[in-house]
Amino acid sequence: MKILVPLKRVPDPDTKIRIKPDGPxxxxxxxxxxxxxFDAIALEEALRIEEKLGExxxxxxxIGGEECVEQLRVGLAMGADxxxxxxxxxxxxxxxxxxxxxxxxxxxxPDFVLMGKQAIDDDSNQAGQMLAAMLGVGQATFVSKxxxxxxxxxxxxxxxxxxxxxxxTVRLPAVLTTDLRLNEPRxxxxxxxxxxxxxxxxxxxxxxxxxxxxxxxxxxxxESPPKRKAGVRVKTVDELVDKLKNEAKVI
Numbered sequence: 743m744k745i746l747v748p749l750k751r752v753p754d755p756d757t758k759i760r761i762k763p764d765g766p767x768x769x770x771x772x773x774x775x776x777x778x779x780f781d782a783i784a785l786e787e788a789l790r791i792e793e794k795l796g797e798x799x800x801x802x803x804x805i806g807g808e809e810c811v812e813q814l815r816v817g818l819a820m821g822a823d824x825x826x827x828x829x830x831x832x833x834x835x836x837x838x839x840x841x842x843x844x845x846x847x848x849x850x851x852p853d854f855v856l857m858g859k860q861a862i863d864d865d866s867n868q869a870g871q872m873l874a875a876m877l878g879v880g881q882a883t884f885v886s887k888x889x890x891x892x893x894x895x896x897x898x899x900x901x902x903x904x905x906x907x908x909x910x911t912v913r914l915p916a917v918l919t920t921d922l923r924l925n926e927p928r929x930x931x932x933x934x935x936x937x938x939x940x941x942x943x944x945x946x947x948x949x950x951x952x953x954x955x956x957x958x959x960x961x962x963x964x965e966s967p968p969k970r971k972a973g974v975r976v977k978t979v980d981e982l983v984d985k986l987k988n989e990a991k992v993i
Contacts, residue, residue: 743798743894745788746852747822748843750778751806751813752863766961777813779927780858782820784920786927787888788856789821795894799823803846805839805955807831811943818938819930825943826850828951835957836864840872845951847877852915854897859884859919874917882912886923 753759754774762769777785788800802817803826804810814825828842847855860867874881886907887900894914901908902921912918948955976982986993 743795744850744852745791745798745800746847746850746855747781747785747788747800747802747817748855748857748869749781749785749802749804749813749817750858750861750863751775751804751810752778752861755779755862761964761966766964768964775809775813777816778858778861778863780860780862780920780922782858782927783922783924784856784858784918785817785820785822786925787920789928790925791890792821795890801826801850801852803828803843805830805834805842814943815935815938816930818941818943819934820928821934822941824941827943827945829945829947830955832955833957834955835959836866836868837872837959838955838957839869840876841953842948842951842955843869843873844876845948845953847873849951853894854914855917857917857919859921870917870919877915877917880912880914880916881918882910882916883919884921885918886921888918888920888924 754776757774760769792798800822801824802822804814805828882899884902885899886902889898891898896913898911
């Protein structure tokens, strides 16, 4: 069995983000980068499946420049068996990412794809769904519980919805996207870092995969959300109701 896990390089969640004053994008000076937290959860689940089943392979893949090697090394240090870097200097939207991942999927022929439900930098929540559609395979999104059943030919998934947990079964191969409560990713250990240096990391380009990775969307502007106004104290319930009705106009 083989599991393909995409890893995206994103600003560390604890890093303060500053928007460029002269164009779209963020200031990169002093910004730390990390594996997208949802992708780390997907990798942790893949590693747990590998530890449980034994005979299998976990392959991590990232799309971007040479700087993405750092995040792939983190994935290898966590326990992944191989890493793939699809090198490109272009900023890709979700559709372009899905096209590249589809080409990687056809090359690697994994039993299923396990990936984060979204990246914390753009919050698009689209790549997994687009990938499944392109491949013509089933999908389960927002997975908070995962169990392989029927001799590992199907996945029983608990999905987080507004109404509670929905349980569905999807036939493999499929694309599964992970939610926060699926697991707690392990820390990278020193022995893991040492082992990661000896694990294979293969580099290629979209052209090598036969893909024209071109974004169809463009970011023209980024801006910080407006600061919240100070709250107002009221003395009575009647005054509160009046303000909600006549000023806030929410009732």
